[in-house]
């Protein structure tokens with residue numbers, strides 16, 4: 115008997131399919147034509163999961179057992195600190211940021227303490243721009259701040275640099291108790307951060323070995339920051355588990371949401387749509403687009419297939435925001451090259467409503483706004499954009515969240531993670547590594563003088579001895 119995941123995200127893929135307005139859309143049979151490959155993908159992913167190589171899914175349930183520890187720690191520290199600062203980059207920052215923005219008050223940090231239930235403000239320092247870094251430290255009192263250093267590898271230069279600066283400041287300001295202001299989330303056994311953690315006695319949370327950074331939001335990476343802000347982390351996991359089960363238990367492209375989304379992405383890629391636009395119509399989901407961009411780009415942008423043949427695949431993810439980008443990007447989406455497939459993300463019921471005041475004196479041409487709501491305007495704009503794209507023969511689909519709450523955000527995260535895994539199978543690539551990033555990391559080590567990288571340093575310094583530069587000399 116079929117079970118309903120409730121309340122469930124709805125995937126409306128009408129705009130991808132052939133219709134009177136857009137005959138260029140896919141026919142139902144085209145998706146069914148991928149079913150064999152999707153079935154093979156499902157079998158392959160299921161054995162990967164059984165063998166501990168798909169832990170973003172497998173460890174979801176066990177993560178529930180760790181939640182009480184995370185929540186207990188969070189509840190114990192919240193009254194001691196005014197600020198909670200995540201230090202991390204990539205998957206160690208984008209997830210915490212996305213969930214924070216989706217589920218907390220949009221101006222959470224500006225709220226008076228009682229409106230935050232006396233919980234700390236949350237900052238996510240995901241870069242090493244010296245101005246931003248200094249300016250953050252200028253506005254925070256280190257004595258009232260808890261820093262969460264997050265690094266799966268424990269080796270990332272940016273995060274280590276942030277950590278070293280903060281540790282120095284804390285030592286100077288807080289003296290012997292400095293270690294109480296640092297909590298580290300990293301691998302259980304590996305990395306350069308771990309020996310320091312063990313030596314200096316910081317509170318520690320573990321990122322499971324089999325979960326890569328961009329798949330790690332529903333581990334202590336994201337759950338701790340969420341629990342600190344009072345987000346319902348149980349519901350976040352419940353939503354994720356419901357989606358996980360839906361995807362693992364359902365068969366066939368027209369039943370399985372990850373198969374459907376991956377199949378649509380794959381077919382559109384084959385038609386030369388090399389760009390995947392992620393366009394939420396909710397400001398709370400703006401940074402979800404950043405999280406999705408890393409997931410899609412690092413997982414699927416690959417030079418080789420699994421047999422080592424050169425492919426150079428991967429759709430470029432583009433982050434957009436409705437309705438803001440209707441006044442910036444949509445012209446290009448409607449009339450520019452037909453190389454994009456657009457995913458709208460909408461919220462059926464916003465947690466707030468706002469009426470536009472009734473004013474019968476208004477000039478006739480803006481009377482239509484009078485007495486309506488901002489959500490009505492937003493929905494109308496989204497639908498109108500969809501229609502304009504359809505008329506222009508552009509493909510699009512929509513993920514509809516019933517509400518923007520922890521349960522549905524958990525579902526959304528898992529859906530996007532699973533469809534990425536499926537897409538990796540369809541492309542016959544390894545979706546879980548990122549060799550292209552390593553080159554840059556090694557180059558940085560070399561240029562910064564890390565031991566063992568001397569030859570690389572020489573190589574980089576000698577590269578481009580002839581330079582082409584326009585420098586304003588006249």
Ligand SMILES: O=P(O)(O)OC[C@H]1O[C@](O)(CO)[C@@H](O)[C@@H]1O
Nearest residue numbers: 204205206265266267270327551
């Ligand atoms: O959590 P870590 O190991 O510090 O890595 C941060 C990010 O760097 C990358 O390795 C490369 O961008 C990402 O995959 C990862 O999310």
